[in-house]
Amino acid sequence: MLNKEDEKLLALLQRDARASISDLARALDLSRTTVQNRLQRLTESGVIKGFTVELGESYLSNLVSAHVSIKVKQKLTARTNIELRQLPQISALYAISGEYDLIAIVQAQSTEQLSHLLDDIGNLDGVERTNSSVILETKFKR
Known part of the structure; x- marks a missing residue:
């Protein structure tokens, strides 16, 4: 306590x-x-898991961010999650309900890098298809 x-x-x-x-x-x-x-x-005791770096707004504002919906072959879900964890441009991965199984929050330094990242995600074993939405502007964040 x-x-x-x-x-x-x-x-x-x-x-x-x-x-x-x-x-x-x-x-x-x-x-x-x-x-x-x-x-x-x-x-x-696990109260403190680690110490992290919070990126500055001037750096973050120059990144291209996107939400990537990912449909995964069910038998390969665990393996696909491990491979997605290895991609440093993915800041978060959520399991979701609906047509897609996962949503990845990704950040790249350019649209070209984002395009390559999307190709890398789509080419992973177990990924059936993806759908991405580029974030144009952040209205607010808590």
């Missing part, structure tokens, strides 16, 4: 995962050793 100091530590890390132990200790009014021990406990 998390206490108030743990919750504060998590909030600070969510704002800046690169914050130093010293800065976190000062902000929490705790010793460096206490903060290190809390981080270790939170990581070992």
Whole structure:
């Protein structure tokens, strides 16, 4: 169970995962050793899964993003999911109901790179067909 100091530590890390132990200790009014021990406990217990990079808006605004609906041969679903996970341009993969089985959220540095990525996805074993929608503009994001 998390206490108030743990919750504060998590909030600070969510704002800046690169914050130093010293800065976190000062902000929490705790010793460096206490903060290190809390981080270790939170990581070992699975509360903290990892530390990530949040990309800046100036970089993201230059990417071409798309939603790719993917129809998969049922017997090859697990294998196809593993292969899709290996493509770094896929930021998320969702299982869905309906005509298609999956929706991949993809980001490429150009329309040419997106075209090659769509070919790569379509050529994977187990993929029967795809349908893609390029995102033209983000109205809002939460």
